[in-house]
Amino acid sequence: MDFGYDQTTARLLAELRDFMTGWVHPAEEEFERQVREAPGRWEPPPVLDRLRAEARRRGLWNLFLPGEYGAGLTNLQYAPLAELTGWSPSLAPAALNCAAPDTGNMELLARFGTPQQRERWLVPLLDGRIRSAFAMTEPAVASSDATNIATRIERDGETYVVNGRKWFVTGAMDPRCELFIVMGRTDPAAPVRRQQSQLLVERDTPGVTVRRGMSVYGYEDREHGGHAEIDFVDVRVPAANLIDVEGSGFAISQARLGPGRIHHCMRLLGMAERALELMCRRVAGRRAFGGPLADQGVIRDWIAEARVRIEQARLLVLKAAWLMDTVGNRQAHTEIQGIKIVVPAVAEWVVDRAVQAHGAAGVSQDTVLARFWARARTLRLADGPDEVHRQSLARRELRRHGGDARRV
Amino acid sequence: MDFGYDQTTARLLAELRDFMTGWVHPAEEEFERQVREAPGRWEPPPVLDRLRAEARRRGLWNLFLPGEYGAGLTNLQYAPLAELTGWSPSLAPAALNCAAPDTGNMELLARFGTPQQRERWLVPLLDGRIRSAFAMTEPAVASSDATNIATRIERDGETYVVNGRKWFVTGAMDPRCELFIVMGRTDPAAPVRRQQSQLLVERDTPGVTVRRGMSVYGYEDREHGGHAEIDFVDVRVPAANLIDVEGSGFAISQARLGPGRIHHCMRLLGMAERALELMCRRVAGRRAFGGPLADQGVIRDWIAEARVRIEQARLLVLKAAWLMDTVGNRQAHTEIQGIKIVVPAVAEWVVDRAVQAHGAAGVSQDTVLARFWARARTLRLADGPDEVHRQSLARRELRRHGGDARRV
């Protein structure tokens, strides 16, 4: 057992830290201004291009992707880098070409794509020339239960025909988002986990209508392409756009889950760390009732609680990454579910306490905090509400103890 | 002891319930659309005028105001009416001319205003022709400690000169908001609670600059006039615009607090009730994993918790109102602080659980929930963060037990 970082990780962390300090954080103000001053614009603001060029120059590019197409890091190696990007979640992941949902889509194409699909889509994505989205959630059903998914994908000769409505398709409001990976039902009669397939749908295919951007606690998230509601009406795409084989949609989703969780969770911990730092500085510099806020016992209590929650959560994420690397996703199931349950709640709590310590400034546009909070809160719902994962984790625990629990 | 409503309250509740059902709730969609489709507009949307006329016709007007100028209800009588308006907090209070901060300002003018001040400002406010704001919070200091307030109000012959910056001046982005009541320091050398005064400043006075609207978790709250940041630079107003006497600013604030708390808290409980109803309906109608969400034990647990928290909180508010009516604000201090501590937290929790039960819809613009949440969350900071009130309540409790120790 050893809790230290290896050399590769340590080297990349140093490089990334330098980039964050020298380039990313100094650009935040301009970034925010560019977003604010272009109300109708869904593309990321221009300042990002400069950051992307510099990141690439430093070798901080596609770090998330294992194997030949990417940087070749393990999950355990990438995890602390992802955390660091979470300190500036609107800029840093995008600057490094490591932003969701493109990361998951690139992994999927690298792993399950045909050579043609990889050539057509993976190459420009790796190069940062286009963006992509993942259309999974549906407004009309509880889509955390995959068997509820209503969107149909039907074979008709050499094409597939898609019908359905998706929403919260993150990134899809950005016109540069050219590719939608759509999850739908190909065979409603198949066993529950073999009914779905995933299909590549180009944005400009007839029948595709991007209807509106969904907001999240008042935020449109224009800076990373928003969250679109999209109608698919008799949308026809070539049969060659299918990913893998019919009926593999659910299994592919599961494969995609593990690394995505690690990334999301580590970024959230980065946000939590930044919120904690902001809180510490705020309370050290603000006075009320005869002394700095930092002397208030209750605020100190929050700080201690924040520190121990973050430390524990990070260790659990790192262990989950290590298990994925050494024994595989399946054996890491409890830990992968565990971090989904734990980390967004920790981040939400820490950020909320930082908001409280900032008073009115905390809820406003003048700090990153309210926005961070909305991200953390939303991740308690994204890819399934906490409760679904908690029930599932408990079932496994009950089985482990010989419990005669009903299979659900 | 008797937990039933008196006849006046019961009659007005029935009338108001009828108005809510027949007029307010049906208008919500149009209201939202009018707000959404007029992005630069800070006035309330036109649909409100229709509601105001009808409310007035029904005698549902200025119900909040005791005494000759208003409906003459006690705090205990008005409280359940306020709760009902909380079911539609953007429309109903405004429709009834019972919206903050105008309510507090009208009370203040009715109670402390000179005949001239009342004639000039109270009359059009009671009539709903203009709006007003209360400029208290400052960006540069922790203004929950009133002794921190930095804005200066200095006498210069027959005028007062105001210098300072205020923010989160609710309602002040609305151009019809013609009056700002400004809290500032007149005598920094006086005893701590005699340093501040309150002054009536007209919006168009030279030196007043409304700089920008502050956002709250991404919401600009344009529908009720936003939250302005305002600069006061050498702003000169006639000496007759002073409220009461120099040095009474703090005492007036305290007097204003009690009823305002009752109103805010009851409206929050109305929001919580609506969120609970939405949650119950959602989970009854949504299915996952083989049954309605309403069959999930964890969700039922939230519902039970929501019910018992709301019931308890409401009783505490009603008791605070009764104490204010019977023994006065000072004797009701613990209860008035208690409801500030309890109710926003209860409402926040209930609404958050309703969000969770709604999944993505809960965080979006398609339900009232995310917006309700932001309101409840903000009230844990408004008129002093919870923590200030908790420390103060505890000090009083400690004093109460300061006598001879009973043997244990």
Add this chain to the structure above:
Amino acid sequence: MDFGYDQTTARLLAELRDFMTGWVHPAEEEFERQVREAPGRWEPPPVLDRLRAEARRRGLWNLFLPGEYGAGLTNLQYAPLAELTGWSPSLAPAALNCAAPDTGNMELLARFGTPQQRERWLVPLLDGRIRSAFAMTEPAVASSDATNIATRIERDGETYVVNGRKWFVTGAMDPRCELFIVMGRTDPAAPVRRQQSQLLVERDTPGVTVRRGMSVYGYEDREHGGHAEIDFVDVRVPAANLIDVEGSGFAISQARLGPGRIHHCMRLLGMAERALELMCRRVAGRRAFGGPLADQGVIRDWIAEARVRIEQARLLVLKAAWLMDTVGNRQAHTEIQGIKIVVPAVAEWVVDRAVQAHGAAGVSQDTVLARFWARARTLRLADGPDEVHRQSLARRELRRHGGDARRV
């Protein structure tokens, strides 16, 4: 709506307060010593007799019992008196002949007993000459689900024959406890809520074996007769010992529930108030790290939280009592369940914080706190774990909102 006490209540409160201060609290030390120094003894210590005589002399006797046999108070009138007795829960209720489970048993006999049963049992109980117990819980099944109860009561000519094992029969270790009211199944084929009956069983009936005292977090509760495990093997009692009619056991239990809940909950609030007082005095008088503990923000936060939780919980209990008095148990169902959910948890929390503020003394025999805690904790299980009541309350709430919830 009126939150003040009526004259009868105010008068009795004053009398009881005087008795608590002058007689009960001064006797606590002797009481504890007598318990400690008689290790094998299950009767209450002798000092209690003196208190009982004085209470009776003052008219503070059988206050809990409405109607002709008792003091004739309403639930709402008795509630604050019960709270006051909770300040000294081992002495005061017993001194006033208002201790559970005798209270519930007396109510039951007064309401459902035949003249012969009342003469034989109710009279000496009202007179305080004997004690009684209620044998409901069983070790082998989850008896919070009444349909699980396995003890059989079978008719055989002019007798009933009882077979089964009960435990946590409070008071039954006291040899003066001469009567056990036993809940058992008379007709397993009847509808679920008509299967059970209640039967009066004398302690010295052949086949009755009191096996052992159960402990509660290390406490044997000898001072109020412990919690017995009792075997009933072919125990024969006259058929005339049946309460009411066969099959009414469940309904009678429900009738018994309401007032018992009010009593338990109010006593718990009394314990919580005493714990809060002890905490305030402790922290005022104890110094660490340069000042009294009372200056620690976190401790003040507990004190504020304790105060607002107690206030809210008390109001809910009082409202439940008022509803029982005015519209009956059935209409007060939500409130009666609500107080079961809320009050033990509040008391547990307040007492636990008082323990923490006392350090090692708090967990030891040198304060009442650890013992209070065990009482409060146990009441989260007694007459059904919290969770059962929460699920049930939620079902009713779902129905109220038209939810299509499955009936459970």
Add this chain to the structure above:
Amino acid sequence: MDFGYDQTTARLLAELRDFMTGWVHPAEEEFERQVREAPGRWEPPPVLDRLRAEARRRGLWNLFLPGEYGAGLTNLQYAPLAELTGWSPSLAPAALNCAAPDTGNMELLARFGTPQQRERWLVPLLDGRIRSAFAMTEPAVASSDATNIATRIERDGETYVVNGRKWFVTGAMDPRCELFIVMGRTDPAAPVRRQQSQLLVERDTPGVTVRRGMSVYGYEDREHGGHAEIDFVDVRVPAANLIDVEGSGFAISQARLGPGRIHHCMRLLGMAERALELMCRRVAGRRAFGGPLADQGVIRDWIAEARVRIEQARLLVLKAAWLMDTVGNRQAHTEIQGIKIVVPAVAEWVVDRAVQAHGAAGVSQDTVLARFWARARTLRLADGPDEVHRQSLARRELRRHGGDARRV
């Protein structure tokens, strides 16, 4: 970074697991019976001797002690072994000669003792022939603030004279406990952390009076020697009994803290794991309301929460152990304080949920749970209440962020 155990640890874990399964758990019932049936006896029950002999035979002896005198394991290696002993905390640590407070005392003697002190006391302790206690806490002051300690140790020629009262001296009721290590003030005029010294005092020294056993939530803990209150009145011991030098008492305490925390915390996690297992088995085998308790969503929620809290807490303890081994106690300060804050609270919570799932059995003597709970709860106070450590951890965190503020 590597989350796997090394070979030594894995081998010892297997051996210990075998011992627990084959010897310890089967002996629990007899152990409990022997304790119960010898009410006045403070020595551990005889069955323990058999276990100790077997443990020694297997090489499972003094595993806690690094260096030449013990098994030579690192903290990281011993930690998982300590967790395993926590499954049976009254038997296993004692069987392995790894029970507190002897472990800390042995460490102290091994590290700071003179050859004579080691010969006289360490050898028989390592051999398990005698026991020892640590007299630190005092009833009259908040001794978590070491500067409050009032016991005096004064030099008088070739002797030291001790005066003071200590309590909660764990193990000291056992007559075989021959040695008390007493913390007292030698120089009240010295700098705060140089005022205290530690002194070896034999049990039978004149002036030493063991007054009584303190109870903990009704438990006397006779099976491991109770918690004594001890008076020291003009107790004279040879000057050679001083540990290290005068004024080093505080520093020695700090050195002792780290490993003790690891042990305590890992044992608590063992208790939590056992409680979780008991809960899973209970709810799988118990039925109510139409199915096993294991189907109740709320109970599943507890199980999931228990699992993720335990996993996180364990990782934090292991990291703290690793830091102590690699960079030393001082650098591990945050983690050592972190586990003190986190682990007792986690264990308390898990055990409490297991109690609730067991109903009445959970609070009684028929399961280990209520007793486990009392241990966990007490450790939130032992060696300083949580709050002291939280404030201290927060101060360090605040200092860490004391540098230049990054722009937000």
